[in-house]
Amino acid sequence: MDCGNARSMESDNQIQLRLQTIPRDQHNVSRRDISPNALRVLYRLREGGFDAFLVGGAVRDLLIGGHPKDFDVATNATPEEVKGLFRNCRLIGRRFRLAHVVYGREIIEVATFRANTDDGSGDRELHEGGRLLRDNVYGTIEDDAVRRDFTANALYYAIEDFSVRDYVGGFEDVRNRLMRLIGDPETRYREDPVRMLRAVRLAAKLDFEIEPATAAPIPVLAPLLRESAPARLFEECLKLFLSGNAVKSFLGLERHGLLPALLPETAAALKSNRSGALRNMVLEGLKNTDARVANDEPVSPAFLFALLLWPAYCRALMALQAQGMHTAEAQRRAADRVTVHQLETIALPRRFSLPMQEIWLLQSRFSLRQRKRVFRTLAHPRFRAAFDFLGLRLTASDEHAEDVAFWREAQANPGDAVAIAELETERAAQADDEEPRKRRRRRRKPATSQE
Template identity: 55%
Template sequence: MLKKLFQSFRFPLRRAAHPRSTPQVLGSRQHSVNRSSISRNAVMVVERLQKAGYQAYAVGGCVRDLLLELPPKDFDVATSATPEQVRAEFRNARIIGRRFRLVHVHFGREIIEVATFRAGHGADDAEEDSNRAAHHESGRILRDNVYGTLEDDAQRRDFTINALYYDPVTERILDYTHGVPDIRNRLVRLIGDPRQRYQEDPVRMLRAVRFAAKLDFDIEKHSAAPIRELAPLLRDIPAARLFEEVLKLFLAGRAERTFELLLHYDLFAPLFPATAQALKENPEYTGTLIRQALINTDERIRLGKPVTPAFLLAALLWPALPARVLQQQERGLPPIPAMQEAAHDLIAEQCRRIAVPKRFTLPIREIWDMQERLPRRQGKRADLLLENPRFRAGYDFLLLRESAGEETGGLGDWWTRYQEVDDSTRRTMIRDLSKEDGGAAPRKRRRSPRKRRPASQSGGSDD
């Protein structure tokens, strides 16, 4: 796949001991990126900025993906122009961000993200005004608006494979960090000292896993070495940011591989502590259920089918739920209220770690709630459940539980057949339930008719 990229250009097998002060330059005959593969809007942004006297390049993931002959998800631009200068060049531009100020240039539905070259910074920065980087006591960067040169920008990026700059005007690639050899060797390598870079932003550990899974790369050994020790730093990351990272991890089409890497590097527990505990207590069932859910997710993405984060999160959290439901039942709650109470507590606990929005937590609870309702099929209940808008998700979740080895007494097969047969056969299936041990739902207690109290005891007046 990368034959053209390397057939006329030789690279050192090992990285230089010090950062490069001049880039390795690949001409148009030395790489496989074609100008026509770049978004026309991104090319236009680069050309206009260059004509205005600024440096500008397509950068990052789009260059990496094109070298790997993958379709880029989006196109980013890096420039020497400040955000205000970029906005002055484009009427359709808007400055966003606080921790990292960017410009979004809008072209209908496409947004070209433009970032000013940033400079590196050490953990001992003393000055902390609006133009400097601010650090948390752990080393995490709180603000990152230190502008610099193109070389500075390359050295402060996270991974070598994301620090490649493509000029669509000259069709050259600039490589300051030996990113092209790392693409050849299929390695995810941090730029700079791995420990310091992870401390600056612990989310880089998740990004390393995401790129390794997505691209089928390995994490370079020095970049991998500190991850297990530093994994607890993820607890300091805002819960809202972690939710976005989790979606990227599991909705990129390589969710199963991502899960294995998260477990390998001890990164899963900081994200899903209750599920990690369930994995320790019941590894076979928990691991099988989660892996099957992730395999199903990857297959749906491969086929271009929609994937709802609610179903995926319901599967990731489910193994921690049954024990909590049992605790609620031991306190005297009936099965459905016990499920609802346990679900509320588990989701609230999870949201303190990953801020799952209400638009997802509500369907998660409904999917779980359906697991208590699906066994209750007597009378009109089965037909009412079929009409429930969450029935399909609840039914699919039931099949997922069964595929993980959970015993449900053939409940999945029953519901599968019930959806396929005519009304007459459905009535027969309902009648047959009462003949099966354990098939019938508990009968409601009938209330005794209230006796009418004598008028003399009613508290009323005779007047």
């Protein structure tokens, strides 16, 4: 590892920078594993007289033997200069001005080196609480390394000599499988509270540990998430739970005190469910989600949130029924109440929240087996998702086993299932008819003896 070019410098927030250049024979990043389009962008920028590096998650993932899907580039060219080099480029973003170089379905994201401090010439805006609203202050590669969130994401691959450049100790942290924030953790979380979720998500994805000093402030600062844009938190939830690491992500949210901030009513319901049955159901559902992602099978956000918010729905439903509300009305009110309250934190679009509620409300229909109801339920557009959800409920309670068996048969042989349902209905009706007669017979006075 070459430290001959090492330089030490100290930024305004006391971050020590020391350049370490890791030569090609001491790392495993190869151009064969890098997107050809990313290489085109890198070489074109170099030919245009600019510095350009593969940076961030792609370098990190390649170092641990992964296969990145996205390849990002960092450069000293401004977004406008990048656009001048590529006809297939568009500029996006207000908070972070970026250049997207488009090759069919693949987008190579190109970001200009950003500085961590503004001398007044840039475009930066801070919220009163320290949250970063806009950050378009350009600087050097050293400035850019300091500005990045985690040391593992501040690694730069140089195409001119195939080396990896490390300014903040990220190479060693990747080798030790550690997520470590650059700079003071509390300050960095206050700049962007979503970094707390990113720490958990990346640790789950990479099978890393969150470094103790990076983890320590999270439970205290977790309420800051409510200051984040609900739409952004929705997107972060999809990354947390639909990337194949849902179980690890959920456990990480619990471990670091983030679940009450992200899913407050679910966290309260799980805490009050002493048997742990609801938590077991959620974990089983997330396990199934991970399996579907691993098999390249689709997973609906509506089903995901139906699962994540089910404990909250159950708790709200019980509270309304305890007040004497009719069951059907209580179910509708509980679904609406949970959805509205969750929207205060996560902007769940109606195209997902409405199917989520339908999955919940269909659960009560599975115990109704009259002929017309069976066919109506089977024809419901949300039947399959609701039935899969019913199967998950077996994790929490085996009282649904009979319903699961019936509706499984109903899908395979609707006629037979309806015949069974009609027979059961007829027997129930006969039992109801016989019950009053039994009661009347019991009321008769015993006959007196005529001896």
